[in-house]
Amino acid sequence: MPRITKAVIAAAGYGTRFLPQTKAMPKEMLPLVDKPIIQYVVEELVSVGIEDIVIVTGQNKRSIEDHFDKPSEDLIQNIKNGGPSKSKLLDMVTDIGNLANFIYVRQKGPYGNGTPLLNSEHLIADEPFIFTWSDDFIRANPPRFQQMIDVYERYKCPVLSVVPVSSDADYDKYGFAGGSQIAEGIIDVKSIIEKPGRAAAPSNLATVSGFVLTPDIFKYLRKAQANLKPGAELYSNEALKLMLADHLRIVACEIKNGRYFDAGNKLDYIKAVIEFALDQEDLHEPLLSFIKSIS
Numbered sequence: 001m002p003r004i005t006k007a008v009i010a011a012a013g014y015g016t017r018f019l020p021q022t023k024a025m026p027k028e029m030l031p032l033v034d035k036p037i038i039q040y041v042v043e044e045l046v047s048v049g050i051e052d053i054v055i056v057t058g059q060n061k062r063s064i065e066d067h068f069d070k071p072s073e074d075l076i077q078n079i080k081n082g083g084p085s086k087s088k089l090l091d092m093v094t095d096i097g098n099l100a101n102f103i104y105v106r107q108k109g110p111y112g113n114g115t116p117l118l119n120s121e122h123l124i125a126d127e128p129f130i131f132t133w134s135d136d137f138i139r140a141n142p143p144r145f146q147q148m149i150d151v152y153e154r155y156k157c158p159v160l161s162v163v164p165v166s167s168d169a170d171y172d173k174y175g176f177a178g179g180s181q182i183a184e185g186i187i188d189v190k191s192i193i194e195k196p197g198r199a200a201a202p203s204n205l206a207t208v209s210g211f212v213l214t215p216d217i218f219k220y221l222r223k224a225q226a227n228l229k230p231g232a233e234l235y236s237n238e239a240l241k242l243m244l245a246d247h248l249r250i251v252a253c254e255i256k257n258g259r260y261f262d263a264g265n266k267l268d269y270i271k272a273v274i275e276f277a278l279d280q281e282d283l284h285e286p287l288l289s290f291i292k293s294i295s
Contacts, residue, residue: 004128004149004212005051009041010116011134012058012107017266026061027264028134032276033283036067037263038134039096045130046099048145053100054123055134056107056116065104070097112233114221121218128152131236132210133264138163140258144209148253151186152212157249158240159212160189162205163260170206171198175237177252178202185254189244192237205252208260211236216248 015027022030028038038055045053057064071093079090103123109115117131130145138144138161148159162177172195179190179202191202220239228234240250262268274291277283 002127003049004130004152005049006054006124006127007045007050007052007130007132008054008056008116008120008124009038009132009134010113011038011055011061011064012116013135013264014058015135015264017264018269024060026057026064028061029063029067030135030263030269032263032273033280037137038064039067041132041134041137042068042099044137044143044145045132047143048149050130050145051100052103052123054103054105054120056105056119058107065102068097068099068102070094110225110228110232110234112235114224114234114236114239117213117217117236117239118221118225118234124215124218126215128212128214130210131213135264136209136260136262138209138255138258138260140255142257144255144258147255148210148212151251151253155186155249155251157251158214158217158243160192160207160240160250160252161209161211162187162207162252162254163209163258164204164254165206166204168198171196171201174206174208176201176203177205177207179252182251185256187252187254189250189252192240192244194235194237205254207237207252208262209255216243220246 011028013027015022018027018030029036032040042053055064075093076090079086105119107116107119109118140147144161148161152159160177175192175194176196177187177189177192179187182188187205192207193200193202217239220242223242224238225234244250261272263272277287
């Protein structure tokens with residue numbers, strides 16, 4: 001069975017919930033303290049052996065390419081002018097460009113998260129791969145992608161990452177997977193329902209933050225696209241439903257020891273910034289003191 005070495009990141013959204021900030025700056029480049037959201041996603045992919053990363057972008061996304069490129073000569077010289085104390089900064093910005101082989105594709109086609117997959121088909125060929133988002137992620141130990149790859153290697157079929165939810169609002173935000181448990185934290189998926197509401201949800205397991213997919217997803221995406229009504233959006237879950245209808249196996253992996261961050265949501269983004277800042281030794285105490293002073 002081939003080792004998973006490729007990933008596709010969907011990064012073509014407009015980020016309208018963050019306007020006017022995202023008018024000229026991609027939402028994926030919003031910082032979590034001193035690192036853009038998308039870099040956390042890339043670093044996790046690299047940590048589990050991903051070598052080729054396809055980033056599917058849209059308009060006004062050039063800064064993503066610039067971020068993962070080598071630093072400019074002006075920046076290098078500016079850092080060098082700061083003396084030996086700045087040498088770590090030079091290593092930091094240089095290493096970003098060497099994290100992986102980056103391929104950029106401009107999204108073309110109907111709106112929806114199925115289109116970036118179709119746009120990257122020619123780069124994936126016949127290999128299994130990871131498909132994930134650019135503005136949400138799960139911090140977990142071991143990494144969520146490693147947990148998903150381990151499940152893929154065991155069951156040799158597509159894997160959904162899922163997390164349990166509890167609030168009523170969550171049932172109107174995410175898709176949900178239902179099925180029978182075949183191992184601890186592993187569900188043999190029989191149904192996927194998008195934003196069902198609590199009463200109609202097949203389980204409390206929300207499908208968030210990515211998939212391990214096999215190349216047959218592309219055939220079903222084209223089938224889903226052919227069934228689209230004019231102006232409708234193309235979603236990856238619709239292709240997964242068609243796969244289930246053809247009795248192809250899909251499993252869901254409940255991510256263990258993890259914390260889900262939806263940085264595409266204003267409040268959750270602010271919470272993430274605070275949590276990541278508290279993780280930094282030099283910021284922890286002064287930030288905590290400030291929070292207490294205004295609470």
